[in-house]
Amino acid sequence: DAKTTQPPSMDCAEGRAANLPCNHSTISGNEYVYWYRQIHSQGPQYIIHGLKNNETNEMASLIITEDRKSSTLILPHATLRDTAVYYCIAWATGTASKLTFGTGTRLQVTL
Amino acid sequence: GAVVSQHPSWVICKSGTSVKIECRSLDFQATTMFWYRQFPKQSLMLMATSNEGSKATYEQGVEKDKFLINHASLTLSTLTVTSAHPEDSSFYICSARAGTSGRTDTQYFGPGTRLTVL
Numbered sequence: 001d002a003k004t005t006q007p008p009s010m011d012c013a014e015g016r017a018a019n020l021p022c023n024h025s026t027i028s029g030n031e032y033v034y035w036y037r038q039i040h041s042q043g044p045q046y047i048i049h050g051l052k053n054n055e056t057n058e059m060a061s062l063i064i065t066e067d068r069k070s071s072t073l074i075l076p077h078a079t080l081r082d083t084a085v086y087y088c089i090a091w092a093t094g095t096a097s098k099l100t101f102g103t104g105t106r107l108q109v110t111l
Numbered sequence: 112g113a114v115v116s117q118h119p120s121w122v123i124c125k126s127g128t129s130v131k132i133e134c135r136s137l138d139f140q141a142t143t144m145f146w147y148r149q150f151p152k153q154s155l156m157l158m159a160t161s162n163e164g165s166k167a168t169y170e171q172g173v174e175k176d177k178f179l180i181n182h183a184s185l186t187l188s189t190l191t192v193t194s195a196h197p198e199d200s201s202f203y204i205c206s207a208r209a210g211t212s213g214r215t216d217t218q219y220f221g222p223g224t225r226l227t228v229l
Contacts, residue, residue, distance in 0.1 A: 034217075036220075038155075041202070041223070041225075042222055042223060043115075043117075043204045043206075043220035043221050043222045043223045044155065044204070044206075044220045045220070046217055046218070046219055046220075049217065087154075093216035097216075098145075098157055098160065099145070099157075099206070099218050100157060101154045101155040101156075102154060103154055104154065
């Protein structure tokens with residue numbers, strides 16, 4: 001699976017949009033971009049995933065560049081409860097695939 | 112979204128004893144379940160993958176005789192830490208996957224079990 005690069009930390013003011021970038025320049029055509037987050041002392045929570053089209057759900061939006069070498073997770077109105085470590089993972093889904101976690105981005109939402 | 116539960120949420124045991132952790136997919140059938148371990152201030156590390164009815168596949172460096180995994184049904188997997196020692200103290204997280212490809216192939220995680228070995 002392709003390696004992803006994320007900034008180690010980011011801050012965001014409550015109520016503002018949080019834009020979390022991810023680089024995956026070696027992503028393969030069959031690899032999806034997945035985003036999870038982990039709030040302190042909890043298991044990871046699935047947020048969203050996409051292949052090449054932009055995606056939106058009740059939690060977030062995922063913007064994938066046309067060349068698929070990078071993506072941005074957007075939390076439209078961040079709250080204090082969004083403070084967490086966010087993981088961007090390029091994952092070739094299938095029975096032999098393994099979801100592996102990097103170091104992620106620690107997002108701190110402040111008042 | 113799909114729900115995965117774990118039990119217990121935390122456990123304290125004496126060195127040398129065995130501890131069993133259960134992982135259940137509550138509203139879907141999981142063809143594959145995964146066990147991860149997370150030490151403080153580190154990321155999740157995959158320990159093993161199990162498919163219902165077959166033996167688990169362990170990652171390099173994980174002792175299969177120490178970490179026994181049973182995936183007896185499509186909704187239940189168990190991890191037994193045998194002869195636990197203080198260095199096994201960690202946060203153990205299970206994950207379940209429903210589909211086998213494409214958009215349905217998302218892994219959902221349990222809340223984790225914190226194991227402390229005295």
